[in-house]
Amino acid sequence: MDRHAACGSAEHAQSRRAVLRGFASGALASGPIAALGRWAGVWAGGYAGGLSLGQVMAGTPAVAAPLRAGGKRILNIFLHGGVSQLETWDPKPNTDTGGPFRAIPTSVPGVHICELLPHTAKQMHRLSIVRGLDTKNSDHGRGVVEMTTGRKEMKGVDNPHLGAVTAKALTPAGFTLPGHILVRSSPGKRNVESESHKAAYLGPQFSNVIMYDGKPPKFTDRPEGLSLESDSRRNAFRQRSDERFAGRRRTADTDAYTFSFQQARDLLERRDVFDASRESAADQARYGVSEFGKHCLLARRLIECGVPYVQVNHADYDTHHENFDFHIEQLGEFDQPFATLLSDLADRGLLQDTLVCVMSEFGRTPKINTRYGRDHWGTAWSIVLGGTGIQPGAVIGKTNDNGTAVVDRAVDHGHVFHTLLRAVGVDSKGEFDIGGRKFPIADPAKDAITELLA
Amino acid sequence: MTQPAPPVDPAKTRKTAEYKHSRPLTACYWEPKGRYLFFGAEDNLIHRYDVAAKTALPLAAHDSWVRAFAATPDGETLLSGGYDGRLVWWPATADKPAPQRVVDAHAGWVRALAVSPSGLRVATCGNDRLVKEWDIATGTLVRTLAGHASHVYNVCYGKDDGALYSCDHRGVVMAWTLPPVAAGGTPAANTPTATAPAATAPTATAPAGAVAGTAPGVEIAKVEALHFYDTTFRADIGGARSIALRGDGGRLALGGITNVSNAFAGVGEVAVAVVDPAARKLEILLIAKEKTQGAVWGVAHHPDGFWIGLSGGGGGWLLFWKGDTANEFFRFKLPADGRGLGVAPDHRQVAVAHADSHLRVYALHADA
Numbered sequence: 001m002d003r004h005a006a007c008g009s010a011e012h013a014q015s016r017r018a019v020l021r022g023f024a025s026g027a028l029a030s031g032p033i034a035a036l037g038r039w040a041g042v043w044a045g046g047y048a049g050g051l052s053l054g055q056v057m058a059g060t061p062a063v064a065a066p067l068r069a070g071g072k073r074i075l076n077i078f079l080h081g082g083v084s085q086l087e088t089w090d091p092k093p094n095t096d097t098g099g100p101f102r103a104i105p106t107s108v109p110g111v112h113i114c115e116l117l118p119h120t121a122k123q124m125h126r127l128s129i130v131r132g133l134d135t136k137n138s139d140h141g142r143g144v145v146e147m148t149t150g151r152k153e154m155k156g157v158d159n160p161h162l163g164a165v166t167a168k169a170l171t172p173a174g175f176t177l178p179g180h181i182l183v184r185s186s187p188g189k190r191n192v193e194s195e196s197h198k199a200a201y202l203g204p205q206f207s208n209v210i211m212y213d214g215k216p217p218k219f220t221d222r223p224e225g226l227s228l229e230s231d232s233r234r235n236a237f238r239q240r241s242d243e244r245f246a247g248r249r250r251t252a253d254t255d256a257y258t259f260s261f262q263q264a265r266d267l268l269e270r271r272d273v274f275d276a277s278r279e280s281a282a283d284q285a286r287y288g289v290s291e292f293g294k295h296c297l298l299a300r301r302l303i304e305c306g307v308p309y310v311q312v313n314h315a316d317y318d319t320h321h322e323n324f325d326f327h328i329e330q331l332g333e334f335d336q337p338f339a340t341l342l343s344d345l346a347d348r349g350l351l352q353d354t355l356v357c358v359m360s361e362f363g364r365t366p367k368i369n370t371r372y373g374r375d376h377w378g379t380a381w382s383i384v385l386g387g388t389g390i391q392p393g394a395v396i397g398k399t400n401d402n403g404t405a406v407v408d409r410a411v412d413h414g415h416v417f418h419t420l421l422r423a424v425g426v427d428s429k430g431e432f433d434i435g436g437r438k439f440p441i442a443d444p445a446k447d448a449i450t451e452l453l454a
Numbered sequence: 455m456t457q458p459a460p461p462v463d464p465a466k467t468r469k470t471a472e473y474k475h476s477r478p479l480t481a482c483y484w485e486p487k488g489r490y491l492f493f494g495a496e497d498n499l500i501h502r503y504d505v506a507a508k509t510a511l512p513l514a515a516h517d518s519w520v521r522a523f524a525a526t527p528d529g530e531t532l533l534s535g536g537y538d539g540r541l542v543w544w545p546a547t548a549d550k551p552a553p554q555r556v557v558d559a560h561a562g563w564v565r566a567l568a569v570s571p572s573g574l575r576v577a578t579c580g581n582d583r584l585v586k587e588w589d590i591a592t593g594t595l596v597r598t599l600a601g602h603a604s605h606v607y608n609v610c611y612g613k614d615d616g617a618l619y620s621c622d623h624r625g626v627v628m629a630w631t632l633p634p635v636a637a638g639g640t641p642a643a644n645t646p647t648a649t650a651p652a653a654t655a656p657t658a659t660a661p662a663g664a665v666a667g668t669a670p671g672v673e674i675a676k677v678e679a680l681h682f683y684d685t686t687f688r689a690d691i692g693g694a695r696s697i698a699l700r701g702d703g704g705r706l707a708l709g710g711i712t713n714v715s716n717a718f719a720g721v722g723e724v725a726v727a728v729v730d731p732a733a734r735k736l737e738i739l740l741i742a743k744e745k746t747q748g749a750v751w752g753v754a755h756h757p758d759g760f761w762i763g764l765s766g767g768g769g770g771w772l773l774f775w776k777g778d779t780a781n782e783f784f785r786f787k788l789p790a791d792g793r794g795l796g797v798a799p800d801h802r803q804v805a806v807a808h809a810d811s812h813l814r815v816y817a818l819h820a821d822a
Contacts, residue, residue: 100519100537316687321720370791370809
């Protein structure tokens, strides 16, 4: 993850060093050939990661049949930096920790959320709140890893990201788009190495394709100087060469390269899928002019196309200073587009197959510091879930009167990970069989929040 | 024979009183007759502190934090503005003050308010990007002033009721020329130039039959030094956290934060921008001689010809500038971050609302 922590702690620097190169990390020149090369590079990354290409390829069909739950998807909205639970899902107005905002009623009788989310409040009948998160962590990098892998971070151990697990478990055979897409803002001059979601032992084909600024993946357009005819001829030549080579020395490795090139070409042909400007002007207006609004509209487009895992990042919420002003600003961007997206998914019948989650790496301290800020807090915080497999309108778990402790149904990232997978039909207690080795899909010591499941 | 009072000398600043509250304070205001200090806290209440008795009385009418106070020149009517968007009228000197009038003034926070020099009008500003002027006697909305493109952080009248200044989150300073209106008179009959939907259902009384007018406004300065868009965190930081007019009305001081390198950690330095309204330009940026983290949450002009700044966010300081040079001529370390500044009517003492739950009074002169 690309963490730009306000507090600049050593832990932040450490977490920024967490790396896995992804789709955009290839070193070839630009152009469609480069794009193909990048896909090949992804495979090569998997090879370097300790698995032979044969093993990587073997991993895909080895997924146990019961894991497949065709047509289900996950949309994960990740609010980076640690959104405040008190300014979102678990308000405590007029307490010593409550801050200046009021709680407002929602479409679920008796359930209140912060007044900064008036549009989302009208959609709460589609969502459920988990108010008992106790992840015992206040480090950005570790929080991101734990919330997205469902396991405690351990040195030297890589576990696959939720997106990679979802892509592996839910990508239908013959699906020609990437199964795991991250939509986020441009990194600017920042280090983006850590943007890649680790696929770990699942293989790099399940790592994320990143859409910076909501734009199509890099190098998926044909250079102006290369005509379609020339490009076709060039590809035909490559195919003939591959076939000739394979006719004499076909191996799992050559199959892998052929597969990656074909997937890249499929991606090129469906490039319009990544172009949210093709949506109607009315829809673009409904989602608003903010970057996050555009990303939400793009997410709808990707979900409609059946992409199994879409993550939209919204940053930043690391508000050690003037937490309340910044939450007005950031949640002011979040609220309407998110509510519109949720409503659209429901209206289009997509929510019955799509699990929606809003999470962060942790929450923020109930205690307000002397700069009107809130600091890192993993002890008692909240996320929301909704859509397929989730009981709507529920509130699971409870914090005390001023939000300093969970007093009912404490859960952590492990429980959430199981719940997300179970909701989309994946047996989270099952195992992945990768080249004959068994890997538990989720932390075997944890289980789903069963009362949250529909 | 009575000894003459020691002259004001910032170098002799010392603490003279302290009141401990149960929650961190958010703002304070010294009413014009000097009897009471009003302060807000993170408890949604206003507290009236009796300066002589050193006791405090809570006043309840707001549903959120209160950070804006002003009173009529006779000190009898207090106006308060809250983060609940409400403007509340109070009988300031009553034994047990109860709200006289409550108006849903702004959609979102009321960030600041100011009573006009005549005491007939009160101006408010808020997160709906509007400035509004109200008739104090009737509670009628006189006019709505639209033109800011971001949250309006502060407002202040000129030397008379005909001039109003406002500054927003991005450091844009607007000057508004207001037509004179007799006390309780009929406001202009034109419609507001802008309205914003209420963020929440109103619980307070709306001003019945109010028809608001408008007034011309002009941008007189864009104080770049008081605004920063943090591209890393993708958020704006800035604005006039405090505002004050020089005694002769010729300069406008805007307190805030400058040189921000990390918005979300509050890494920036204290600053006061002094604007010449007539020339429509920034005259000087007052900063600290030694790097001082935080923002200027209170600013005032002293009749002896210097500016007083209160800082918070990196430890509290009282800073004193002559105004002709960028650096202060004296600074006084406070025991905790400052969040609000009140100046006594005789200008010999100041009160500070502190983040450590204390209201403290500081004399600006030597002990007699």
